[in-house]
Amino acid sequence: MTTQRGTEPTDRKTLVIGGTGKTGRRVAERLAVRGLPVRVGSRSGEPPFDWEDPGTWEPALDGIAAVYVTYHPDLAFPGAAEAVGAFAELAVRKGARRLVLLSGRGEEGAVRSEDRLKASGADWTVVRASWFAQNFSESFFLEPVLAGELALPTADAVEPFVDADDIADVVTAALTDDRHTGRTYEVSGPRLLSLHDVAAELSEATGREIRYTPVSLDDYRRTLAENGLPAEFADLFHLLLDGRNATVTQGVQEALGRPPLDFAEFAGKTAATGVWSG
Numbered sequence: 001m002t003t004q005r006g007t008e009p010t011d012r013k014t015l016v017i018g019g020t021g022k023t024g025r026r027v028a029e030r031l032a033v034r035g036l037p038v039r040v041g042s043r044s045g046e047p048p049f050d051w052e053d054p055g056t057w058e059p060a061l062d063g064i065a066a067v068y069v070t071y072h073p074d075l076a077f078p079g080a081a082e083a084v085g086a087f088a089e090l091a092v093r094k095g096a097r098r099l100v101l102l103s104g105r106g107e108e109g110a111v112r113s114e115d116r117l118k119a120s121g122a123d124w125t126v127v128r129a130s131w132f133a134q135n136f137s138e139s140f141f142l143e144p145v146l147a148g149e150l151a152l153p154t155a156d157a158v159e160p161f162v163d164a165d166d167i168a169d170v171v172t173a174a175l176t177d178d179r180h181t182g183r184t185y186e187v188s189g190p191r192l193l194s195l196h197d198v199a200a201e202l203s204e205a206t207g208r209e210i211r212y213t214p215v216s217l218d219d220y221r222r223t224l225a226e227n228g229l230p231a232e233f234a235d236l237f238h239l240l241l242d243g244r245n246a247t248v249t250q251g252v253q254e255a256l257g258r259p260p261l262d263f264a265e266f267a268g269k270t271a272a273t274g275v276w277s278g
Helices: 022-033 054-061 080-093 108-118 142-147 164-176 195-206 217-226 231-241 251-256 263-271
Strands: 013-017 038-041 064-069 098-104 123-129 149-152 184-187 211-214
Touching: 013 022, 022 038, 022 164, 054 064, 054 080, 064 080, 064 164, 080 098, 080 108, 098 108, 098 164, 108 123, 123 164, 142 149, 149 195, 149 217, 164 184, 164 251, 184 251, 195 211, 195 263, 217 231
Parallel strands: 013 038, 013 064, 064 098, 098 123, 123 184, 149 211
Antiparallel strands: none
16 A cells, blocks of 8 residues: 555555444445555454454464554444554554544544554544534434434434545545644534424425434433343434534535535435435
8 A cells, every 4th residue: 555645555454343334335345446455444354353352363463564443333332442452552562553443423432442542553534524414314313314214312403414535535635645644633514403303404405304302312312222222322313412523513614625515416416316215
């Protein structure tokens, strides 16, 4: 892999952890388009990678020069910082010095993971992201959109939803250009939207009514349990409710020299794929 600005050329691969997920898939595609070798880090990968099985980490790192680090289920969950720190130390020992971490805005637990990764001695970049626009098309909000009702514990809170394509572009730049080493980019979309706004944007894009119904955190925890999802996901909504992330950031502009994609653009292009047609 050849990177810019004086980094020593190498043919070694980039490991993309979560390479089948929302951002990882996009990063792997971008690297492949540039002719750069990629290894997908997942339980079904070859070799497999599993955060819950540290024995899989070393084989996945063989011959790897750089890593895109995404942690499942979330950096705010207990044990995340310890796992990320141990992995980063191993990666550096194995020769993968360039580590790019996907983090979350306003998450204290995520900052602990950032600190542990930095302490490994890696050439690091941190990308702190707002909530993904693609949560409504590729994740746990897809079924509610198809059902026509977003029943979420967000009251009238606002969030600058960021497009996963912007995140992937920033991450790819950080993996391939050492000008981004030692930088923390807070990435968001260009405007704040409430869930009322999101429902209106999705309704316009799909041509059918999609409602937003505020619910309590306790009700949402019950819904998560009924669907076999961790109740801790409900706690992440505090990041919306207390307003800590109710600001637009300039990370995409800083990293790429262009503005971020707007939610309306995301909604339009996603509706055209038919994913919300049901």
